[in-house]
Amino acid sequence: MFLRNIQLEREKIESFGSYPFSIPVIKDLDEIEITAPVTFFIGENGTGKSTLLEAIADKCEFNTAGGGRNNVYEVDASASALGDYIRLSWLPKVTNGFFLRAESFYHFATHIDQIGGAHAYGGRSLHHQSHGESFLSLFLHRFRGKAIYLLDEPEAALSPNRQFTFLRIIHDLTRKEDCQFIIATHSPILLGYPDAEILSFDDGEIRSVNYEETDHYRVTKYFLEHREKFLEDLFAEEE
Ligand SMILES: Nc1ncnc2c1ncn2[C@@H]1O[C@H](COP(=O)(O)OP(=O)(O)OP(=O)(O)O)[C@@H](O)[C@H]1O
Numbered sequence: 503m504f505l506r507n508i509q510l511e512r513e514k515i516e517s518f519g520s521y522p523f524s525i526p527v528i529k530d531l532d533e534i535e536i537t538a539p540v541t542f543f544i545g546e547n548g549t550g551k552s553t554l555l556e557a558i559a560d561k562c563e564f565n566t567a568g569g570g571r572n573n574v575y576e577v578d579a580s581a582s583a584l585g586d587y588i589r590l591s592w593l594p595k596v597t598n599g600f601f602l603r604a605e606s607f608y609h610f611a612t613h614i615d616q617i618g619g620a621h622a623y624g625g626r627s628l629h630h631q632s633h634g635e636s637f638l639s640l641f642l643h644r645f646r647g648k649a650i651y652l653l654d655e656p657e658a659a660l661s662p663n664r665q666f667t668f669l670r671i672i673h674d675l676t677r678k679e680d681c682q683f684i685i686a687t688h689s690p691i692l693l694g695y696p697d698a699e700i701l702s703f704d705d706g707e708i709r710s711v712n713y714e715e716t717d718h719y720r721v722t723k724y725f726l727e728h729r730e731k732f733l734e735d736l737f738a739e740e741e
Pocket residue numbers: 521525545546547548549550551552553554
């Protein structure tokens with residue numbers, strides 16, 4: 503493990519009235535202890551997971567559009583608004599790693615083609631692989647060594663079976679290669695990774711929760727066990 507603590511430099515912030523400081527969890531934030539090699543950020547849409555992950559990427563000097571330190575290319579509106587206001591504590595410090603943003607992965611793939619780097623991703627252009635295949639190529643071929651990986655909804659392109667493959671990759675990379683992961687996700691499958699820390703961004707604060715407490719687990723379980731009733735209620739006409 504490398505990254506141990508994330509602190510909001512509150513003294514630098516003049517007003518909490520506008521983005522990103524107006525996001526409830528940021529307004530409330532002092533510091534976050536990172537206690538496990540695999541940390542998940544979960545919470546409703548719009549609770550600030552991507553904003554914080556992107557700020558960490560910025561602080562790591564990774565390309566905030568997606569990539570590592572050496573991937574220099576521009577995508578509109580990918581700058582981090584929060585990066586200058588957080589402090590990261592490392593033990594030890596690493597500079598290797600990658601920020602994955604599902605929504606701008608296309609631009610990253612183009613950048614890799616332009617620098618002739620496809621050989622490092624299984625020998626095929628990432629554009630000539632399916633969305634899910636290209637994600638797995640990235641995880642399998644690029645991720646290794648002492649490094650920190652910041653992944654924003656990596657499940658976006660992955661079938662349930664490929665999500666299990668990805669869990670196996672995380673397992674191997676944390677045990678055999680000493681990698682650290684921080685992953686924003688909505689996937690009940692990924693969240694099931696053993697011994698991970700799950701940080702919830704719901705209810706205006708960041709707090710550690712158990713897997714079985716999460717909506718992802720509870721709602722999915724309920725839906726699968728009571729699908730007909732669930733859908734009947736969901737589609738019921740209002741009186
Ligand atoms: N560039 C921006 N300018 C202003 N507001 C923004 C900007 N980017 C995000 N927001 C707002 O900040 C809040 C947090 O957004 P963020 O993308 O961090 O949420 P999230 O938890 O990652 O959501 P999701 O699960 O949908 O990906 C949202 O209300 C969003 O509308």
